[in-house]
Amino acid sequence: MNRNERGATIIELAFVLVVFFMFLLGVLDFARMLFTWNAATEAARVGARYAVVCADSTSQPLLLDKMQRLVPEIGSVNLAWEPAGCDATSCEGVTVTITGLNFRWISPVTGLVIPVRSLPPFSTHLPREMMRQDPNNALICQ
DSSP states (O other): OOGGGTTHHHHHHHHHHHHHHHHHHHHHHHHHHHHHHHHHHHHHHHHHHHHHHHTOTTOHHHHHHHHHHHOTTBOOEEEEEESTTOOTTTOOEEEEEEOOBBOOOSSHHHHHHSOOOBOOOEEEEEEGGGOOOOGGGGGTTO
């Protein structure tokens, strides 16, 4: 090896490591986004079940709290009883929609290539047959 070429190997390694770590962070970011997507789907399901079992149209702050325990990035939730304005005895179902789910990329390269910051809405609907007033469900509704 020539004396003038000693540092060339270190420089080449530095270039390769930069590309490798950018690729690695991109893969990890994409995996995190898929995990968040799956967790948001599960949070919408849990929120709909909570709304149906507790059967209370004023429980939206508690509903948001339950859902944010699964996905802290959830910003807002829409709770829709069908038909609108019904009570626990006359409702046909409930729809819970996550509307404000923001995702932050770790890798700056991934954020430049895929500038998705807000994920699409996630929604779950449960019909009336799932609703019941059961005193044993008191732990769920707290």
